[in-house]
C-alpha cells in the first residue's frame with residue numbers, strides 16, 4: 625500500500641490553487657549560479673551554496689506560492705551539494721511552501737519508476753511536491769511518475785514548449801498533422817480529466833515558456849482545456865515580461881505559475897530585499913491576472 629503523502633489532505637492541483645490564491649502566482653526560482661553566489665559576496669563552494677540556499681528559504685518560505693530549486697546547481701557539488709538541496713527542500717516543505725524540484729528527469733518506464741520513487745515516493749529522502757520531467761522518450765514513459773504523483777498528492781511538470789531557442793526544432797515537429805507539443809498537452813489533458821470534471825487543476829502540469837510567442841495558436845494547442853498547472857519560465861533574465869504572459873497564455877492565464885530565478889535572486893543577499901523582490905513580482909503578476 626502506498627503511504628499517503630500530502631494527498632491525505634488534498635490533491636496537488638487543489639493545494640497549488642490555494643497557495644496561488646493566498647500568495648499570488650509567482651514560482652520563485654532557487655538557482656545558485658556561480659555568478660549569483662559570488663555577487664552575494666559568498667565563496668562558490670559548499671558553504672556558499674548552503675548559505676545561498678538557506679537565505680532563499682528565509683526569504684521565500686511562507687511568502688510565495690511555490691519555489692523551484694534547480695537541481696543542477698546543487699548536483700555540481702556532488703553528494704554534499706545534493707544534501708544541501710535536500711535540507712532546503714525539507715525547510716520549504718516544513719514552512720508549507722510548495723516545492724517544484726527542477727530535475728528534468730525522463731527515461732524508459734522501468735527506470736522512470738526509480739526516478740519517481742526517488743523524488744515523489746513514500747521513502748524518498750526529501751520528497752518534493754512536484755518534479756519536472758522530460759517526455760522525449762514518449763509521454764507514456766512518464767507513466768510511473770504520473771501515477772505515483774497522483775497517488776501521493778504530488779505532481780509532475782512535463783516539458784511541452786520550452787523557453788530555449790532550440791526547443792521548437794523538436795517540439796513543433798509534426799506527425800499525422802499533430803505537433804509533438806500538442807500531443808504532450810493532450811496526454812496531460814487526458815490524465816487531468818477527472819480533476820477537470822470537478823473544476824480543479826490536475827496533478828499533471830506542463831512547462832510552457834513565457835517566451836514562446838504565438839506558438840500555442842500556431843500549433844492549435846488549447847492549454848485551458850488541459851486543466852494543467854502551467855509552469856512558465858522565461859520572465860526577466862530570458863526577456864519575457866508580465867505583459868507577454870497575457871499575450872502567450874490568454875484564457876489559460878489562471879493556470880499559470882510564472883517562474884523567475886535570476887531576476888529575483890539578483891536582489892540578494894539581504895533577506896528582506898530578496899523577500900520584497902519576490903513579493904513585489906508576485907503582487908504585480910496577481911494584479912495583471914485580475915485585470
Ligand SMILES: O=C(O)c1cc(=O)[nH]c(=O)n1[C@@H]1O[C@H](COP(=O)(O)O)[C@@H](O)[C@H]1O
Nearest residue numbers: 694756786787831833857861862884885886
Ligand atoms: O523546467 C524549467 O523550469 C525550465 C524550462 C524551460 O523551458 N526554460 C527554463 O528556463 N527552465 C528553467 O527555469 C529557470 C529559469 O531561470 P531564469 O532564466 O534565471 O529566470 C532555470 O532553472 C531553467 O532551467
